[in-house]
Amino acid sequence: MNQLTKHLSLFALCGLIGLSSYAQKEVPKGWHLLDAKDSGYYGISLEKAYEFVKAKKLKSNAVIVAVIDSGVDTLHEDLKPVLWKNPKEIPGNGIDDDKNGYVDDVYGWNFIGGRDGQNVEKDSYEAARVYHKYKAKFEGKDPSSFKGEEAKEYAMWAKAKGDVASNVEDPTMVMMIRRTVNEFKAADSIVRAELKKEEYTCKDLSTYTTTNKQAAAFRDRFVAICKANDTDEISNKMLLDELEGEVAKIDAADIAPKAFRNDIVKDNYNDFNDRFYGNNNVMVSNSAALHGTHVSGIIGAARGNGLGMDGVADNVRIMTVRAVPDGDEHDKDIALAIRYAVDNGAKVINMSFGKGFSPEKKWVDEAVQYAASKGVLLVHAAGNSAQNLDTSWNFPTPVFENGKRAANWITVGASAPFADIKDGGLTASFSNYGKNEVDVFAPGVKIYSTVPGGNTYQNLQGTSMASPVVAGLAAFILEYYPNLSAEQVKYVIEKSSTKPGQKAYDPGTHEEADFGTLSRSGGIINAYEAIKLASTLKGERPKTVTPKTTVKPKKKA
Missing domain, CATH: 3.40.50.200 (Peptidase S8/S53 domain)
Structure with a gap:
């Protein structure tokens, strides 16, 4: 779940098309x-x-x-x-x-x-996790050879494979995403140095002026994204995390995702x-x-x-x-x-x-x-x-x-x-x-x-x-x-x-x-x-029927 720009088109993130119409009317x-x-x-x-x-x-x-x-x-x-x-x-x-x-x-x-x-x-995306988890088991195999649970697993894996592949099927888009991330990172380093802040928001950029063309272009695109989301509180960290998430989806075609959760939760x-x-x-x-x-x-x-x-x-x-x-x-x-x-x-x-x-x-x-x-x-x-x-x-x-x-x-x-x-x-x-x-x-x-x-x-x-x-x-x-x-x-x-x-x-x-x-x-x-x-209904508390579960009760100390 990407938390901020998830409903914006990636094209909009990269500045290639117009942004959300909802920003146009107060x-x-x-x-x-x-x-x-x-x-x-x-x-x-x-x-x-x-x-x-x-x-x-x-x-x-x-x-x-x-x-x-x-x-x-x-x-x-x-x-x-x-x-x-x-x-x-x-x-x-x-x-x-x-x-x-x-x-x-x-x-x-x-x-x-x-x-x-x-x-x-x-964390990573479930499509990538599913694809790489079952890749060795299902890649190149005849789907008709799988029955029952394995057949369901294969169907899920095949769909995940399609999702992962879809992220790299357009080489022009892949190139554009990678270029945008690199450009944003380079410009971000300039803005951070000039603002003397490691993390900043669109609010900070409202008074930010620069003679650096790369930083100025980045500022303008960043402000446009904030305007589309109708907030000036999106930070450079959030924006770059969002774009790097798109890169991770591209990389997932060849590289298994990092075990972010397991490495910490244990x-x-x-x-x-x-x-x-x-x-x-x-x-x-x-x-x-x-x-x-x-x-x-x-x-x-x-x-x-x-x-x-x-x-x-x-x-x-x-x-x-x-x-x-x-x-x-x-x-x-x-x-x-x-x-x-x-x-x-x-x-x-x-x-x-x-x-x-x-x-x-x-x-x-x-x-x-x-x-x-x-x-x-x-x-x-x-x-x-x-x-x-x-x-x-x-x-x-x-x-x-x-x-x-x-x-x-x-x-x-x-x-x-x-x-x-x-x-x-x-x-x-x-x-x-x-x-x-x-x-x-x-x-x-x-x-x-x-x-x-x-x-x-x-x-x-x-x-x-x-x-x-x-x-x-x-x-x-x-x-x-x-x-x-x-x-x-x-x-x-x-x-x-x-x-x-x-x-x-x-x-x-x-x-x-x-x-x-x-x-x-x-x-x-x-x-x-x-x-x-x-107010017209009579309360009807449902009967408490505990369903069957695979969860075992906690042992008493």
């Missing part, structure tokens, strides 16, 4: 919370929802929302009041007070950290019962925590305190579970992150990440079933590849290997502020979509929220931002109607969504389409309509 901070009829922006009508519960004199109940992500700034002014703190753990004593296997897990847990304090920030990855690894550092660094901090603020940044922005839900506790690097996450970490969140009381889990392959999908499926057995709702970002998920994959998914579907899962596409198709229409140009596989859309363009730095905020965009809008709404519903099941909350959110009944752009074909054909519900979430519908 929107107010917090537009995603507004009412479309009152403001003209297709927000979620949140204030009307709060007026509804206030009129009914309903009392809210605290809801724990787990954010499985890249990390969170636990010192941010707008997040400190809403962070979950493990009530059974004594901070900093080096003892596993609650005996859950994770020492000093005060704010949550970091599943991509080492016991020695090292942490995974950058668990036995193939043994799912070797699960008590990691550390309690849930932030790691500003760059690592950028994505997760932004997501957390969207869900539940303290409301009404006059600082920065307001989250969707007003009585949540954000549990931080770090499992997502800059690159593709690993299935084991995601499966254990889900289980950790469930075991520690989360009722909603936000998952703003995704990848094209899931070699250990069975572990994730079992974790999803475990969450369902405990009445926990999973909210997942649809992805930012402008693909139809009815015909492509973005893992994890609610569809199990046996073909059955999780009922406690919502897949979220990203919507845009404007109804007029001349302004881009209601679909974000980068958003994945699908009449069967995307459940609903939510605002995901130019979303203003918390970022690391203690008191810092900025706009980011992606389905990563749309998913926490839905997770926040789910938490809001459960605050006031705590007896509703995960399935009922899913029903409420989808059934009450606003159906614009107008044309939009199909992100994949770039042609006009009925907005209602791009998701299963055909709508954009509406908090006011959702809470009204929730």
Whole structure:
């Protein structure tokens, strides 16, 4: 999962075509919370929802929302009041007070950290990992000779091989990417020397002048990328990491990816019962925590305190579970992150990440079933590849290997502020979509929220931002109607969504389409309509049925 420019075309990164149209028209901070009829922006009508519960004199109940992500700034002014703190753990004593296997897990847990304090920030891509893992076994072999599990492995490997090969099939593009990286690195060294800063952002470049033509050209292209992302907080490190990630995809055709995770975490990855690894550092660094901090603020940044922005839900506790690097996450970490969140009381889990392959999908499926057995709702970002998920994959998914579907899962596409198709229409140009596989859309363009730095905020965009809008709404519903099941909350959110009944752009074909054909519900979430519908339902707690699992219980000391 690349965290910033992942929805921008690589051509745009290299400066060969125009950038995102969303940078051309301003929107107010917090537009995603507004009412479309009152403001003209297709927000979620949140204030009307709060007026509804206030009129009914309903009392809210605290809801724990787990954010499985890249990390969170636990010192941010707008997040400190809403962070979950493990009530059974004594901070900093080096003892596993609650005996859950994770020492000093005060704010949550970091599943991509080492016991020695090292942490995974950058990682490889799953396609490359799958391709090289099975290359010796399958290269040049007759696919008809494989049966059962081996046949499934071969099919996955063959697809991964195709993905890896696609990154080098255009020699001109490969040459352009390598040249761009080299040019950016050379220019970056000049800018760093002249600014006397090792890490700088577009904000620093706003007053930067130079007589060096190479540095000036780099500055202009860098500023254009920031403008397209509607933020001046992208750093040179983030940008170069993004481009070097593209180089890594090219290199993967011939070179096996470095074992970033295994070198640091040092668990036995193939043994799912070797699960008590990691550390309690849930932030790691500003760059690592950028994505997760932004997501957390969207869900539940303290409301009404006059600082920065307001989250969707007003009585949540954000549990931080770090499992997502800059690159593709690993299935084991995601499966254990889900289980950790469930075991520690989360009722909603936000998952703003995704990848094209899931070699250990069975572990994730079992974790999803475990969450369902405990009445926990999973909210997942649809992805930012402008693909139809009815015909492509973005893992994890609610569809199990046996073909059955999780009922406690919502897949979220990203919507845009404007109804007029001349302004881009209601679909974000980068958003994945699908009449069967995307459940609903939510605002995901130019979303203003918390970022690391203690008191810092900025706009980011992606389905990563749309998913926490839905997770926040789910938490809001459960605050006031705590007896509703995960399935009922899913029903409420989808059934009450606003159906614009107008044309939009199909992100994949770039042609006009009925907005209602791009998701299963055909709508954009509406908090006011959702809470009204929730008020009419009788809470039906699901029966607790623990599914079969390959996880063995922890032995008592």
